[in-house]
Amino acid sequence: MNKLGTIIGFTFKNKARTKSFLITTLILALLITIGMNVPYIIKLIKGDDASKAEQIGILYGSQPVIAAELEKYAAQSGNKDYTFIKYEGTAPDQAKKDLEDGKIEGYLSFDGGDGAFPAVTFTGGEDGMGQGISSFLMPALQTVKTTVIAKDALSAEQIAALNEPVKLDTVRINAEGKTEAGGDTHREDMQKAMNYVVVYVLLILFFTSNMMTGNMIAAEVTSEKSSRIMEILITSVSPLAQMFGKVIGIFLVGIVQIAVFGVVVGANLMLPHNQDILQGYSLSISDINLPVLFYGLLFYILGYFLYAVLYAAIGSIVSRTEDLGQAVMPITMLGLASFYIGLFSITASGSMLIKVTSFIPFTAPTAMLVRIGMGTVPTWQILISLVLLLVSILFFGWLSAKIYRTGVLMYGKRPSIKELRKAMKAYKI
Amino acid sequence: MEPLKLVNVVKQYGDKTAVNQISLEVGRGEIYGLLGANGAGKTTTMRMVLGLIYPDGGEILYNGKPYHAELQQIMGYLPEERGLYPKIKVSEQIVYLARLRGMSQQDADKSLRYWLERFDVPEYYDKRIEELSKGNQQKMGFIAAIVHKPQIVILDEAFSGLDPVNVELLKATVKELRDEGTSILFSTHRMEHVEELCQRITILHKSNTVVQGNIRDIKSRYPREEVLLHTTGDVGGLDVIPGVTAVERIDRGYHIRIAAPETAQGILQKAMQETTVERFEIKEPTLNQIFIQEVGDSHE
Numbered sequence: 001m002n003k004l005g006t007i008i009g010f011t012f013k014n015k016a017r018t019k020s021f022l023i024t025t026l027i028l029a030l031l032i033t034i035g036m037n038v039p040y041i042i043k044l045i046k047g048d049d050a051s052k053a054e055q056i057g058i059l060y061g062s063q064p065v066i067a068a069e070l071e072k073y074a075a076q077s078g079n080k081d082y083t084f085i086k087y088e089g090t091a092p093d094q095a096k097k098d099l100e101d102g103k104i105e106g107y108l109s110f111d112g113g114d115g116a117f118p119a120v121t122f123t124g125g126e127d128g129m130g131q132g133i134s135s136f137l138m139p140a141l142q143t144v145k146t147t148v149i150a151k152d153a154l155s156a157e158q159i160a161a162l163n164e165p166v167k168l169d170t171v172r173i174n175a176e177g178k179t180e181a182g183g184d185t186h187r188e189d190m191q192k193a194m195n196y197v198v199v200y201v202l203l204i205l206f207f208t209s210n211m212m213t214g215n216m217i218a219a220e221v222t223s224e225k226s227s228r229i230m231e232i233l234i235t236s237v238s239p240l241a242q243m244f245g246k247v248i249g250i251f252l253v254g255i256v257q258i259a260v261f262g263v264v265v266g267a268n269l270m271l272p273h274n275q276d277i278l279q280g281y282s283l284s285i286s287d288i289n290l291p292v293l294f295y296g297l298l299f300y301i302l303g304y305f306l307y308a309v310l311y312a313a314i315g316s317i318v319s320r321t322e323d324l325g326q327a328v329m330p331i332t333m334l335g336l337a338s339f340y341i342g343l344f345s346i347t348a349s350g351s352m353l354i355k356v357t358s359f360i361p362f363t364a365p366t367a368m369l370v371r372i373g374m375g376t377v378p379t380w381q382i383l384i385s386l387v388l389l390l391v392s393i394l395f396f397g398w399l400s401a402k403i404y405r406t407g408v409l410m411y412g413k414r415p416s417i418k419e420l421r422k423a424m425k426a427y428k429i
Numbered sequence: 430m431e432p433l434k435l436v437n438v439v440k441q442y443g444d445k446t447a448v449n450q451i452s453l454e455v456g457r458g459e460i461y462g463l464l465g466a467n468g469a470g471k472t473t474t475m476r477m478v479l480g481l482i483y484p485d486g487g488e489i490l491y492n493g494k495p496y497h498a499e500l501q502q503i504m505g506y507l508p509e510e511r512g513l514y515p516k517i518k519v520s521e522q523i524v525y526l527a528r529l530r531g532m533s534q535q536d537a538d539k540s541l542r543y544w545l546e547r548f549d550v551p552e553y554y555d556k557r558i559e560e561l562s563k564g565n566q567q568k569m570g571f572i573a574a575i576v577h578k579p580q581i582v583i584l585d586e587a588f589s590g591l592d593p594v595n596v597e598l599l600k601a602t603v604k605e606l607r608d609e610g611t612s613i614l615f616s617t618h619r620m621e622h623v624e625e626l627c628q629r630i631t632i633l634h635k636s637n638t639v640v641q642g643n644i645r646d647i648k649s650r651y652p653r654e655e656v657l658l659h660t661t662g663d664v665g666g667l668d669v670i671p672g673v674t675a676v677e678r679i680d681r682g683y684h685i686r687i688a689a690p691e692t693a694q695g696i697l698q699k700a701m702q703e704t705t706v707e708r709f710e711i712k713e714p715t716l717n718q719i720f721i722q723e724v725g726d727s728h729e
Contacts, residue, residue, distance in 0.1 A: 003528075003529055006525065006528045006529060007529070010521075010525045013521075014514075014517055014521075018516075224514075227510075227512060227513070227514065227515065228508050228510040228511070228512040229512035229513055229514060230512070231476075231479075231481060231506065231508045231512055232506055232508065232512045232526060232573065232574075233526075233529070234481060235479045235480060235481060235501060235504060235506055236501050236526060236529040236530050237501065237529045238498065
């Protein structure tokens with residue numbers, strides 16, 4: 001146990017101090033900072049333009065009533081991003097000119113006022129009708145249409161009631177057969193959004209740190225093998241202690257790196273201009289679902305160990321660092337599959353695929369995370385998945401230590417399965 | 430009870446036998462020489478002793494017991510390719526290796542400083558291995574192998590690539606360890622080191638033991654077939670003496686090869702009759718000659 005500590009300390013100290021690690025961490029931290037401030041920087045470059053509302057032209061033409069209602073709507077809705085600007089007459093000459101000059105984003109024209117409501121055409125610039133404009137115009141036109149048609153028949157209150165969106169509450173029946181009240185829908189929505197963020201972040205974290213630290217471990221083992229220091233290490237300490245010492249040491253390095261990134265992200269969020277943006281999404285830390293975070297981290301750590309021992313085993317079979325990339329391919333693929341199963345299932349957390357994969361140790365860390373975060377999972381299923389994961393860590397840890405012990409002394413040609421099996425039988429770990 | 434004993438140890442790689450039935454014993458305070466051409470099986474034997482690879486037959490006993498985990502604390506190993514981390518400081522990695530072998534941080538540090546001082550290079554304490562010359566890297570590897578005061582030390586080609594001054598330094602150190610009671614298994618293909626350091630040797634050739642035993646006994650088993658003769662004047666007709674197989678004129682006399690030791694007396698008498706003898710020696714075969722005789726012919 002004492003030796004395990006020595007190995008962890010040595011691995012951590014030497015890995016965390018390498019130039020490549022320091023530089024990578026620094027560059028990534030810098031990129032995160034830049035990325036998080038890009039919206040603000042763009043805003044600064046654009047100057048006041050960005051805060052100024054974009055203008056949409058209306059050809060008054062034959063529909064002055066609709067045009068007037070639209071303007072009224074825009075004024076009432078409190079939307080500061082878009083305003084309407086009137087063009088007299090039906091000829092679009094002036095509007096076209098302004099569009100070309102970039103003064104307006106586009107203009108609306110009305111065809112055939114014979115029916116209840118005319119067909120509306122939006123003429124935009126090169127970008128056509130953007131998402132923002134569309135989501136502003138659709139309800140605006142809908143409201144105006146209602147107002148225009150029902151103007152005489154309905155009171156203002158009735159029209160307002162018509163325009164109110166339908167309330168759809170959700171009530172779930174959980175596995176124990178109890179109903180969970182919808183309760184505060186807004187808060188629940190926020191929690192769902194936060195769960196989504198947590199699941200997403202953990203997925204990406206799991207994938208990237210797995211790849212990075214996994215490759216680090218494999219490269220470390222291979223270089224120790226090729227510098228023959230392995231011969232001294234193996235005669236000094238048991239391969240099991242050696243392997244887990246290395247895996248834990250590099251895990252700590254990875255944690256430190258993630259912590260650094262976390263601090264960078266946190267510091268950036270604290271900046272006043274980013275606070276506004278965060279509030280714009282109305283997400284708050286208090287909405288984080290603690291069980292999701294807890295299980296997420298638990299599966300994250302266990303999943304890391306499962307992959308890490310396999311990377312160590314692969315590293316010990318390869319003799320030269322050049323051959324490493326090819327050799328780790330299968331595990332990289334496994335990691336990729338696990339990541340994408342999780343990612344694609346975020347919106348379909350009840351699918352058969354994710355239910356099955358949440359019990360397979362290699363995909364469980366991501367699949368179970370998605371299931372816990374985006375839906376409800378009976379506790380016993382989580383426990384079974386955890387136990388399976390633990391058992392497979394023990395099994396693959398043992399197997400990897402065997403391969404490690406055997407592989408490190410096989411140089412030159414890649415060992416055949418038969419040779420490996422024979423050698424593995426001979427050594428006690 | 431011998432600290433290290435190999436009994437009929439066999440190692441096979443596939444169909445190839447790497448080590449065939451080797452038996453040897455290393456006593457307390459002994460330097461045992463393991464000789465052989467490249468690929469003879471020296472390193473494989475050493476790796477089996479270290480427990481790195483598992484023998485396919487026979488047994489290896491340490492103080493009478495088979496391999497066990499505690500041995501890791503009392504064995505030291507200098508591999509042929511110096512196994513050290515190139516980018517890590519000498520002090521850090523040697524202390525680390527010593528701690529893995531069960532030493533405390535303080536003891537390891539003290540021991541390392543002692544050895545650096547002993548080799549007259551205390552300034553290497555803070556250097557990275559890659560900053561040192563190859564010979565000095567080897568010295569550091571040597572320190573790493575003995576820093577934890579092991580009882581059994583395995584040195585694989587410990588002196589190769591060192592300059593004469595450092596060879597002497599290391600030789601003196603090895604002798605000192607021997608006098609302190611350390612058992613040393615030592616492999617080389619440089620015979621002069623063996624003759625100086627070892628009492629007992631094993632010569633391996635193509636996985637087989639060809640010569641084994643005490644160096645003096647081995648030498649006495651090989652006939653003395655060389656006579657060195659220094660004289661003031663010329664000696665004629667040496668080549669007609671029965672039993673003389675070759676005569677070579679050298680700077681101050683003759684170098685004569687004979688078929689049987691008795692012939693030497695005839696040569697001496699003949700020389701004394703004709704001129705003054707300054708030096709007469711029936712040379713014992715060097716290990717080098719024995720080695721070449723046993724191993725060399727199939728070398729070509």
